[in-house]
Amino acid sequence: MLTTAKSGGCASSSCGSSSRPTDMDSATWEKIKDHPCFSEEAHHYFARMHVAVAPACNIQCNYCNRKYDCANESRPGVVSEKLTPDQALRKVIAVANEVPQLSVLGIAGPGDACYDWKKTRATFERIAREIPDIKLCISTNGLALPEHVDELAELNISHVTITINMVDPAVGEKIYPWIFYGHRRYTGMEAAKILHERQMLGLEMLSKRGILTKINSVMIPGINDQHLIEVNKWVKERGAFLHNVMPLISDPAHGTCFGQTGQRGPTALELKALQDRLEGGAKLMRHCRQCRADAVGLLGTDRGQEFTLDQIPLEPGYNSGKRHAYREVVSRIRDDHLAAKNQAITTLASVSVRGSLHVAVATKGGGRINEHFGHAKEFQVYEASQTGIKFVGHRKVEPYCRGGWGEEATLGGIIAALEGINIVLCAKIGDCPQKQLMEAGIRATEAFGYDYIETAISALYAAEYGLDLSKATA
Amino acid sequence: MAFKIVASQCTQCGACEFECPSDAIEFKGEKYVIDPNKCTECEGVFELQQCASVCPVPKTCVPA
Numbered sequence: 001m002l003t004t005a006k007s008g009g010c011a012s013s014s015c016g017s018s019s020r021p022t023d024m025d026s027a028t029w030e031k032i033k034d035h036p037c038f039s040e041e042a043h044h045y046f047a048r049m050h051v052a053v054a055p056a057c058n059i060q061c062n063y064c065n066r067k068y069d070c071a072n073e074s075r076p077g078v079v080s081e082k083l084t085p086d087q088a089l090r091k092v093i094a095v096a097n098e099v100p101q102l103s104v105l106g107i108a109g110p111g112d113a114c115y116d117w118k119k120t121r122a123t124f125e126r127i128a129r130e131i132p133d134i135k136l137c138i139s140t141n142g143l144a145l146p147e148h149v150d151e152l153a154e155l156n157i158s159h160v161t162i163t164i165n166m167v168d169p170a171v172g173e174k175i176y177p178w179i180f181y182g183h184r185r186y187t188g189m190e191a192a193k194i195l196h197e198r199q200m201l202g203l204e205m206l207s208k209r210g211i212l213t214k215i216n217s218v219m220i221p222g223i224n225d226q227h228l229i230e231v232n233k234w235v236k237e238r239g240a241f242l243h244n245v246m247p248l249i250s251d252p253a254h255g256t257c258f259g260q261t262g263q264r265g266p267t268a269l270e271l272k273a274l275q276d277r278l279e280g281g282a283k284l285m286r287h288c289r290q291c292r293a294d295a296v297g298l299l300g301t302d303r304g305q306e307f308t309l310d311q312i313p314l315e316p317g318y319n320s321g322k323r324h325a326y327r328e329v330v331s332r333i334r335d336d337h338l339a340a341k342n343q344a345i346t347t348l349a350s351v352s353v354r355g356s357l358h359v360a361v362a363t364k365g366g367g368r369i370n371e372h373f374g375h376a377k378e379f380q381v382y383e384a385s386q387t388g389i390k391f392v393g394h395r396k397v398e399p400y401c402r403g404g405w406g407e408e409a410t411l412g413g414i415i416a417a418l419e420g421i422n423i424v425l426c427a428k429i430g431d432c433p434q435k436q437l438m439e440a441g442i443r444a445t446e447a448f449g450y451d452y453i454e455t456a457i458s459a460l461y462a463a464e465y466g467l468d469l470s471k472a473t474a
Numbered sequence: 475m476a477f478k479i480v481a482s483q484c485t486q487c488g489a490c491e492f493e494c495p496s497d498a499i500e501f502k503g504e505k506y507v508i509d510p511n512k513c514t515e516c517e518g519v520f521e522l523q524q525c526a527s528v529c530p531v532p533k534t535c536v537p538a
Contacts, residue, residue: 055485055486055487055488055489056487056488056489056492056528057487057489057530058489058528060530066485066487066530067483067485067530067531082486110487111487111489115489116487116488116489118492180489180527180528183493183520183521183522183524183527184521184522184527185522185527185528
């Protein structure tokens with residue numbers, strides 16, 4: 001009974017509640033179970049893609065520079081090539097044919113999907129006609145959102161993300177130099193007030209329509225970090241399903257106002273501390289990757305460069321075979337994974353000594369430890385305690401193996417990024433980095449290569465806090 | 475008098491095109507251009523020139 005209660009719902013996927021969190025109704029789970037951004041569990045299996053069809057924007061943020069375009073940069077609003085709706089259709093079909101994990105199509109800019117609405121609408125109409133089972137979603141700053149809610153519902157857009165960085169215009173004034181609304185440019189407090197009111201109205205309208213919403217908030221130290229606690233309360237009251245607090249990305253090379261004036265981004269620990277304070281408010285998303293407006297693939301593994309216009313077929317026909325076959329496989333894997341998670345929870349609960357363990361995992365997806373330390377571009381971070389294993393975020397790193405140069409500096413960066421971590425799990429790791437991590441107080445092991453993440457963590461936790469390891473692995 | 479677009483600074487977001495009440499702006503060749511015969515500088519329609527108001531890059535939609 002304890003195991004069932006903690007794992008949530010029936011263990012069999014035939015009941016339609018496989019892997020469903022305990023605090024979620026089945027109708028909502030049906031909406032998000034295949035959406036990598038709205039479900040942390042889904043993000044191990046499913047991919048999204050964004051098409052950059054909406055270059056026009058109606059606001060300026062001090063953390064954005066839409067003139068800057070670099071293929072190596074990963075930051076919201078960045079694209080390498082803008083697309084027309086017809087080009088977007090070609091691209092989506094090409095990706096759907098080759099990336100079986102694809103379940104979601106989003107329009108996230110590079111400007112604003114609601115402001116550049118004609119292109120957004122035209123794109124969704126074309127794609128819904130060709131690939132009816134793909135989920136559609138948009139990301140918007142919210143200023144033009146209220147006027148398009150009816151059309152979003154009509155197009156069956158089931159998920160909307162709104163970036164909301166403040167509910168106090170005095171804070172907003174420091175983030176938004178101007179907005180363009182009602183054929184006029186506004187600045188200062190007036191601009192922030194209009195934006196705030198439109199964001200709240202849009203959110204309320206979406207909630208009334210039953211459209212799931214995720215709220216993105218950029219954490220800007222000294223400007224809105226503590227204020228985001230208030231934002232969380234406001235959006236929860238208005239029906240937001242998920243709140244995603246992401247760190248300001250601030251680099252002078254990006255040419256953003258914040259980057260050039262030296263406004264720093266938060267450290268990983270500052271971000272986690274704020275996220276922890278928000279537990280209990282709107283449900284938190286901790287697995288966001290702050291992807292580009294032309295991202296393709298599983299979160300954290302962008303394959304956009306493989307699908308530029310010059311590389312895709314001119315008139316691809318859609319073939320659903322790979323996607324359908326993949327769903328069959330995922331259905332079985334999820335059952336297997338769920339059983340492993342339940343076993344892990346049982347193992348943790350049997351440990352009598354209380355404690356916590358912070359684990360970083362190198363993974364390529366599928367919920368398994370299946371990436372080499374040297375190839376990892378990020379580590380997923382989990383916190384284990386007697387009460388369970390919680391995904392708490394990810395740490396981006398420069399891959400250690402880069403063809404034999406710069407390894408020392410890279411490893412230093414990785415060690416810094418892994419601050420607060422007790423142990424690193426990966427499929428393989430070389431002796432040299434393993435030794436240096438140990439010297440920095442971080443253990444690393446490949447002993448659990450290709451195991452499920454939760455299975456490995458529960459075994460480690462049991463070993464750390466007293467249970468006989470042989471029992472844990474039985 | 476009419477407005478013009480400084481192509482070297484333009485990010486080609488296209489906001490000016492659909493905001494222009496005179497349909498004076500279009501994408502030609504590899505850039506957005508304003509037809510001086512159609513541009514009224516929004517006089518009598520809007521208080522401010524729409525292209526300049528919405529353009530994200532300062533001093534890109536400017537008097538010709």
